Structure formats: structure tokens, C-alpha cells
Amino acid sequence: MSQMFGSTRRESVKRMRLGLLLVTSALVMGTACGSTDDSADAGSAEAPSSAFPDNPATGTPVRIGVINPEGGPAISMPDNRRAAEAAAEYANAHLGGIGGHPIELEICAAKEDPASNQDCANQMVEKGVAAVVVPSSGHGAAMVPIITGAGIPYMTPSGTTPAELTSPSAYALNSGFPGSLAAMANYAAEQGYQKVAAFVIDTGAVIASTQALGDSTFGAAGVELKIAPVTPGTPDATPQVSAGLADGVDVVAVIGDATMCTSVLRSMMTLGADQAKMIIQPCLDPSVIDAVGDSLDGATAFLGADIDSDEPEAVLYRSVMERYAPDADINGFTFTGYQAMLGLIRAAENLEGEPTAATIDDAIKSAVDVPMPAADGITFTCDGTAMPGMPAVCANQGIIAIVEGGKATDPKVGQ
Template sequence: MLLAIPALVAGTACGTDSADDSGGSSVEAPEGAFADNPATGTPIKIGLINPEGGPAISMPENRQAAEAAAEYANAHLGGIAGHPIEVVSCAAKEDPASNQDCANQMVEQGVSAVVVTTSGNGAAMVPIITGAGIPYLTTSGTSAAELTTPGTYVLSPGFPGALAGMASYAAEQGYKKVAAYVIDTGTVIASTEAVGKGTFDAAGVELQVAPVTPGTPDSTPQVSAGLADGTEAVAVIGDGTMCTSVLKSLQTLGATQAKMVIQPCLDPAVVDAVGDTLDGSLVFIGADIDSDEPEAVLYRAVMDEYAPDVEIGGFTSTGYAAMLGLIRAAQGVQGEPTAAAVNEAIKTAKDVPMPAADGITFTCDGTAMPMMPTVCSNKMIRATVAEGGRVTSPVVVG
């Protein structure tokens, strides 16, 4: 659940497509984005695994955004190389058994690729899916399996990139100690310890990791402990519920330390719950959905047309970005769109525009972050949180 990232984008921030001439969206989109180009070939099955219905973590908006991206592609991009996309969904409850079951369902359904919107249990799914020769694609990986297994594609630096960005910013500001409040699910804590501490140590900053159990309503004891002994900044790494708990506790304790957060903390429910506590925080994200950049405008237009009742803020864009990223990367598929053919298309695609990411591109040839060969880009977006959870002053970093 962590972070989060086709040549539709050419140069202008906005085009002329609108409700009258773009296929229905009331949000203006980049010119040509809503061209009439329906898919007419044989269907291609694309698996979709999303955290949904679990006791502590449920993000149905991610799935709805991914489905919207597929509908958009089927109507306006010719699907994948002319093949209409048939989405095969599975709701994972964010526990190893449930995620393994979803992975097995994807194999049984004979999908040509699997999109995972976000998960802390990638290690439970990757061996099953890639072992069947099916490419596994997500926007952000949190496990060693996702970051190193051939046949797995992680579009943005995501979790490792956010940690690197936080470490770099902390060093720039002269901070000597940062407390990271991290959701204790799957392999997230282990990954933070393994990747984060090394990254912060290299920047000359001490990182203290404070685990927070999913669904914890009041994390004041953990937050208070993390603020001890000269902590100069805090990082919040978790889902929206955890963000709310930690940020409320920081507010209760009157904490004045600088705050660094990830995209789930911008969920409207979090913003409503914590008031102005987020104002001035640095956020490390894989997507820009608020600006006039062409990709941000396209995201809003697609969601307005195909998922008008879905809240587009928070972590919703990860579903859209993962699905549309796969669609864009697989457009060069040759012949029948089998899993092997889609895998080859993704591996050989170059400089693919990252959905909703301000001109960032991805290439999945193992060179973006050699120590993590499945990561397809080393860039992400750093921005400042303004009143109402708005993202301002986005800057591409990495």
C-alpha cells in the first residue's frame, strides 16, 4: 500500500477536448486523448489485484480507477494493440493467504498480465504469478521479490524512492535524526529497516523506525516514543487510516517537527480528520493529479468520464497509473497477446510516459536502479501540502 507511479502527451497543458467533442468528459483533456479509437480484436485478459474488504485495509477506489483506465483504453486507445481489455479482478484482504489465493486465481484464469495496485504482500504473489510466466506489474514495490524477480515490473521507485527522497531532504535541511512511523504489515517494516536505514545512514541521518499496527485508532504511545531524544523530523509511511492515527497523535502531542508523508496521507478522509496538521508537510508521490500538466489533466478527465462518483484524491491514482502504465508499455505486443508476448513488449518498451507523473518516463530494462532491477524509473515527485490537502510546487526528483 505504499507508495506511489503512450505518447498522448506532447507539449501543451490542455487541449480542446471537452464534454462537447471528447466523448463525454466535462473536464478538458489533452488534445486527441479522447479520439474515437475502439478496440475491435480478440479480448485480452488482464488480472487486477487490489486490497479490498480486509479488516484493516480496504481501497476499492484503486480498483475503480484501474477499471476506468481500462475502459478509457478500450474506447480511445484501441485497448492493447487493438485487443479489448477484459479485467479479471480479485479483492485481496492484505494477508498472505488472501493474496496468494488471488495470485492463484490469476493463473487459473489464464490472464496475460497482472496489475497489482498496491500491496504489502507482494512476496506472497510474485512467485506464483511470475512462476506461471505471467508478468506482474505494480506502481511501487515493497518486497525483495517485487524488486528483484524477473518478470516483475515496478513502474516508479515508489517506496525505496520515497525513502531516498526523504533522506536527501533531511540531509539538505541538516536534520540528524528522523523518526519513521511505518505500518506493520507484510514486509514493509523489514524493507524499511533494510532499505531505509542504509539510505539514511549514507545521507548522515539517523533513522528510527516505529512500527504501527494496521487499524490502530490511537498511536500516541508509539508517536511519543519516536519524538524522544532529539528527533528533528518525522516520516509517516502507511495507509490512510494509519496516517490519520499518527497525524492526530502528532497534533495531540503538539509536535513541531517537520513532517514527510506519502500519498495515502493525502486521502480526503485523512485531510478532513486532521485539519491543518498536514499543512506545510513534504509529500513524496508517484503522481501529480492537481496541476495543469497534461498527465494530471488526463487523469481527471478519464476519472470524470469513467468513474465520476469516485474520489480521485489520496491513493486512488495508483490503480489508474498501474493499469494505464501496463496498457502503454504493452502497445507494441506482437501477434496474439499471450503472457509471453506481453512480457516481451513490456521489457522492450522505451521511455514510456508515466501516467499522471509530470513528464516522467519509464523503461523496464533493469537499468533505472541496478540494485533493484525490476524498477523502471528512478524519478518521483516531491511537493508541499497546502490547505485542504492540495499538492503545490511539485518537483521531479531522483
């Protein structure tokens, strides 16, 4: 597996086009909601005391904005916000905040529509925040021009719009779904698979964009890609799965929300299908594992974070959440709030002078090989060179893991 993110992937990434962002945007909207099952059975290790030094922040606060999807008719992700709050509390108590100053959060709940997100962006400018963290959103285009236009840095774990991935002072910590798709293609090639059936959630332009860009990922890797659309909310995808598995498919990729993952995987069980599986993070939601049992064991997961292992970053994530947000569910996309907030804090560690929008922005641009929160072994550098054509992306690495007992095990990192 050590070569799975090798030169083939780098060449595929170079050929990616921004049209793939349509896929990413729709997937964010489709995969945002997950189970709220208790997550106490994650890894049992606890972070050492050295991870919690006695270094409280003092002095005048630095205001950091958080725009999070909450209270909307379709999407509400309060645990993302709780994770961002937990990371800020952790930094205030143990990391000296930002530049020695305590972090004071300005929270805006967006309903995940352009008007609401734009209003939140305007509020951040009016309140004079020094940076804005956005754990997850499909409406970056409505926020980035306002926020960065005011000279305020904008940080998100994975951008979903061209504005987030190309604008000065916008920072996307990782390559998100575009990177995962390229990694899947090259992993399939390295395993000798010749044909992949991708069960993809049929939302917005996802299907058309995935098909149009197939040559940039699977085609470039010499693997045939067969796309099988699945309508959101489909309770029984057996007809779609049966059609997708025809013609000698070697491996399946499941790309959608937790509900779609459950539907496709249960249909495979019904059909007695035993093809290898490639999945993304929502398929590890507790609701999916409860529904499909051990049928996911052996699947290959392409992830934006490692929250289950006993690696130091995963352990720190769980420990911080247990200490500062004990009632939050740490599964699903909760890590995005923690990853974005702590990523900002770590990137700004060596800022010069008082923590203002300008000095924080300069610190992010100049920070090199910053450890990615909740992703052991990955570092990020936001100097515009990580991903050709996407200067706001700070890292092109990803995590690949094998599913065992409903958890991502043996995580590997590469580029």
C-alpha cells in the same frame, strides 16, 4: 529542490537491501484503507479533446487479469479495481486497446491472504490471460511464481516482495517506499537537518527493518534517524510523539496509514510542536485533512503519483476517472489501479504481432522512457537497469510536493 534526488540518493539506493521490502509490504497492508470522502474538489482542469482521440479498439479481445484486494476481513479496495477498469475502457475507446484489440478484463477479488491470492493467480493461468495487473497487494510472493512461471507478465505499481522486484516477467513501475525513504533522507540532508524523528507504524517487521536499514538511507546521508513506533489504531499518540520529539529533533517523518497520520499529527498539535514534516501519500487522505486542518500546510510529501495538480497526467487521471468511474473516490491509493493498467497499455503500445503473453512481455521489456500514468515528468523503462539489485523495478524517480490547503502542490520530479 532540484538537487534533492541527486548523487547522494543514487548512492543510498545502491546500498539498499531487499530487507527493506518487509517495510514496504507491511505499509501496503497498513495504508491500504482510507477515506471514501468525495474528491470533487481536486484540480479543476479537464483534459483536452486530443487526449480522447476517436480510436476504438476492434477485433478479437485480449484478456487482461486484475487481482485486487476486495472483500477481505481487514482490507477491501474496490476503487483500485474501478480505476483499472476505467483505464481499460479509456484505452478501448480512444487508444486502440492493446495492439488494436479491445481489452477484456478478468477480475479476481483476493482477500489478502496467501491462499486467496494464490487461488486468484491460478485462475489467471487457467483463463489464459495475456498479462496480470495487481494494483496493490502484500502477497506477491504467493502470486508471482504462478503467473510468471506460466509465461504471463505481472505488473504492479510498486512491488512489496522480493518475488515482485527480482523475478523475470515481473514489473514494478516504481521503487515505492524504498525510494521514498531514500528521498526523505537526502532531502533532510539537503535542508541541513541533523536529526529526524520517524513515527513509524509498528506492524510486523516494519520497525526492525527500518532500524536495520537506517544506515543505508539516513546514515549514508549523514542524518541521525530516531524511530518512534506507533501501534496501529492508536487514538492518541501523544506519549509516543512527546518521546520522539525529545533531544532536539529538527524534522519529523510520518510513515503509516491514514489513522496513524491523524493520531501523530493531532498529537503534535496538542504538544505545540512546530518541527518540519515529511509525509507519504496516506497522510493526504481526506480523513486526515479533515482531522488536522491546515497543520499539514508546508509539509513535504513523498508520493507515488500526482493527482491534484494541473499537470497533464494528473488532469488526464481525473478526467478519465470522471468519465469512466464517476462514483469512485480518486484519493488515497485508487490511482494504483489506473497507473498499473494504463502503464501496461502504454508499455505494450509497440508490440509486434498479436497481443499474447509473449508479445506483451517482449514489448514491456523493449519499451523505453514510457510516460508514467498520473506522474507527470516520470518515465519508466523495464529493462532491469533502473534500480541495482531490483531488476523488476522500472523507475527510480519519485514525486516530492509541498502541502498547501490539504493538497500536494508544486510537484517536483528527480532521481
